[in-house]
Amino acid sequence: MEYLNYTQCKVEHAGPDIYEVTIAIAMHSGPVNNASFVGTIVKSGYEDRKPLVEYKIDWCEFLRSKRRNFFAKFVYRILGIEQYSNINHSCPYDHDLTLDHYPFNGKAMAKVVPFGNGKFTFNTKWYTYNILRAVVNIRYQTFDR
Known part of the structure; x- marks a missing residue:
């Protein structure tokens, strides 16, 4: 039996x-009462090295009390994901998950990831009950113009 499946996954120029x-x-x-997230940011051309950023959070705990995790709260607020997603509440999750028309841009990422201009990959791994359930990788370019 499948645990989950992607019913839609698209990127459109906006x-x-x-x-x-x-x-x-x-x-x-x-x-789902146990969910966690691992995110890494890797600069293109340096995939064989340690990630620039590697962060692990207990997703359920983070959304239960955002004050306990300053860095995650900062990134979550800067990216504004809660405005475009239905995963903006604490566990349990007993519904399908969506991220709808989230405006992703290099300028916003440059504010979160202060590593200068360049091409990067944001690798994410999503777990429930410590079992890997989904991988979402986003390649992007930061710039200051």
Whole structure:
């Protein structure tokens, strides 16, 4: 039995330097009460080295009390994901998951990731009950113009 499947995954050009990301995931299991996230940022050409950023969080705990994790709260607020997603509440998750028309752009990422201009990959791994369930990787370019 499948645990989840992507029913939609698209990236559309929405304007100068902005791309809208839409992801829909159908959940095929009961309520999820244990979820975690691992994110890394790697600069293109340096994939064989340690990531520039590697961060792990207990997603359920983070959304239960954002004050306990300053860095995650900062990134979450700067990226504004809660405005475009239904994963903006604490566990349990007993519904399908969506990220709808999220405006992703290099200028915003440059504010979060102060490593100068360049091409990067934001690698994410999503776990429930410590079992890898989904991998989403986003390649992007930062710039200061």
